[in-house]
Amino acid sequence: MAPGxxxxxxxxxxxxxxxxxxxxGSLDRPTSGRVLVDDVDVGALRRPAVYRRQTVGFVFQLHYxxxxxxxxxxxxxxxxxxxxxxxERAERSNELLEAVGLADRADSLPSELSGGERxxxxxxRALANHPPLVLADEPTGSLDSVASRQVxxxxxxxxxxxxxxxxxxxxxxxxxxxxxxxxHLVDGRLMTPEPPERHxxxxxxx
Amino acid sequence: xxxxxxxxxxxxHRPGRVFLTALGAALxxxxxxxxxxxxxxxxxxxxxxxxxxxxxxxxxxxxxxxPTTSVLPTSLMDRLRRQPWVSxxxxxxxxxxxVPRAASAIVFGAAADGFETRRMVFSAGHVYGSGNEVVVGxxxxxxxxxxxxxxxxxxxxRMAVVGIYHIGISEQDEGAFIPLSTAQAISGHxxxxxxxVLKLSPGMRIPAxxxxxxxxxxxxxxxxxxxxxxxxxxxxxLIENVTLVIVVLALLIGGIGVMNTMxxxxxxxxxxxxxxxxxxxxxxxxxxxxxxxxLVVSVLGAAAGIVLGAIGAGLLVHALGAAAFVSPDVTxxxxxxxxxxxxLIGILGGLYPxxxxxxxxxxxxLAQT
Numbered sequence: 165m166a167p168g169x170x171x172x173x174x175x176x177x178x179x180x181x182x183x184x185x186x187x188x189g190s191l192d193r194p195t196s197g198r199v200l201v202d203d204v205d206v207g208a209l210r211r212p213a214v215y216r217r218q219t220v221g222f223v224f225q226l227h228y229x230x231x232x233x234x235x236x237x238x239x240x241x242x243x244x245x246x247x248x249x250x251x252e253r254a255e256r257s258n259e260l261l262e263a264v265g266l267a268d269r270a271d272s273l274p275s276e277l278s279g280g281e282r283x284x285x286x287x288x289r290a291l292a293n294h295p296p297l298v299l300a301d302e303p304t305g306s307l308d309s310v311a312s313r314q315v316x317x318x319x320x321x322x323x324x325x326x327x328x329x330x331x332x333x334x335x336x337x338x339x340x341x342x343x344x345x346x347x348h349l350v351d352g353r354l355m356t357p358e359p360p361e362r363h364x365x366x367x368x369x370x
Numbered sequence: 371x372x373x374x375x376x377x378x379x380x381x382x383h384r385p386g387r388v389f390l391t392a393l394g395a396a397l398x399x400x401x402x403x404x405x406x407x408x409x410x411x412x413x414x415x416x417x418x419x420x421x422x423x424x425x426x427x428x429x430x431x432x433x434x435x436x437p438t439t440s441v442l443p444t445s446l447m448d449r450l451r452r453q454p455w456v457s458x459x460x461x462x463x464x465x466x467x468x469v470p471r472a473a474s475a476i477v478f479g480a481a482a483d484g485f486e487t488r489r490m491v492f493s494a495g496h497v498y499g500s501g502n503e504v505v506v507g508x509x510x511x512x513x514x515x516x517x518x519x520x521x522x523x524x525x526x527x528r529m530a531v532v533g534i535y536h537i538g539i540s541e542q543d544e545g546a547f548i549p550l551s552t553a554q555a556i557s558g559h560x561x562x563x564x565x566x567v568l569k570l571s572p573g574m575r576i577p578a579x580x581x582x583x584x585x586x587x588x589x590x591x592x593x594x595x596x597x598x599x600x601x602x603x604x605x606x607x608l609i610e611n612v613t614l615v616i617v618v619l620a621l622l623i624g625g626i627g628v629m630n631t632m633x634x635x636x637x638x639x640x641x642x643x644x645x646x647x648x649x650x651x652x653x654x655x656x657x658x659x660x661x662x663x664x665l666v667v668s669v670l671g672a673a674a675g676i677v678l679g680a681i682g683a684g685l686l687v688h689a690l691g692a693a694a695f696v697s698p699d700v701t702x703x704x705x706x707x708x709x710x711x712x713x714l715i716g717i718l719g720g721l722y723p724x725x726x727x728x729x730x731x732x733x734x735x736l737a738q739t
Binding site: 182186189191192211213214216217218222224228230231232233237241242244245246289290292293 | 379652
């Protein structure tokens, strides 16, 4: 995959999409073989937390926001892990919440938000540390069509504005159509990758 | 957002559980505070069995389990008086539980002309002359409404009250003095005393005197301050030992309580910790969060326990009928130890759950939810 690509991973349930994302994100280690990200074997990292903090932003199908923390505190979680000073954290979280259109909900609890809003907070959290790689596992799987479109615009916008590589595991064929390219998995095996420009839809990005 | 604010937010989210866990720790620490306070009070009390002025030493039998069970021959007094470094020696026979109407009062048997006896200031009457006379401390006299001319029963012996005195030492003002020979007869130890108080010759220093006693009079314990008195006192020692046992139990029970709660919390919040790990929190950072939560809960418990314990100490000595005998002493050292125990409970109880939280596999946990 080239830097700055928006790649869709498609395949039936159990085909290995989530596992592949977890291996790329160093949430899991391969039992055999290697996963190289920028020529680094991420399965052999001694401090995978540092890699996850600096290189990867995760968006999951479920938002996984911490219920006891406010929207702002949730967004600041990766920044706290990186020991960013309080003022900088506040500036960065304001910036992110502004970008996802939730600046006015910064002090709300996740329970006070709609499903779409929670997932937008999750996207903001994934982007907190300016990761060069965003891994999204069915990010719109539990959202209605309007909320799905908003989340998609955010992810593709990040790619367009910052050159972030975005890999999205999805069941949704329309989502796959909007990606730069689509990789299809069957029983853990990658089927024929299609050329990069084929599925590019100009003007889709927000 | 700091780890501390996240800890507090998480705790605020589960107030009921925090309260119950803190209550468990509080009860354990309250017990410790009460016992430590009583123990500290007993230290003072033991020191007051004998009033020691400057240049004075108290001698007890070295293997006595309690100051009141010490037995020394009166002949020892004569030998001591012959030492050039000794100015005077006086024997005291201590009788406990000898006054039926005041169980905690101590009756001191002493010669009427001894230097310890001469410290008495009489508010009524005079010192005893015959073997059947008693002088009563003003506090005890107030408690029992005794006056000169009344009778006081000491170990089934009816004795005439001939004086009411004040010395300024609580143990003695809450007790009574009788002639040494009478006390020896009551105790069944004629020719023996409980303790000998030595007045050193001018210029003789206490450390040098202690060395001389250890060399020339083996088998004696020399007491110069209340802490040493406590070492000779089985009552104080018993409280110290019981306190140690309770401290260990409180650490175990409180630690297990905190551990149980935190473990349950970790299991319930597996997704939360897996998410933290996924967004870049390291194992030690996740563990630190769990430890901090356990610590905050147990320190809250310790704070509540200190207040409960300070109140409970007074209730404890009243319940044991020892209010006149022991005054609980809630010192900064007692409070400091209680707080330290609270911190230890938090650390001990939080270690294993923290380790579990740090070792959660985010891939496995997030795949299950």
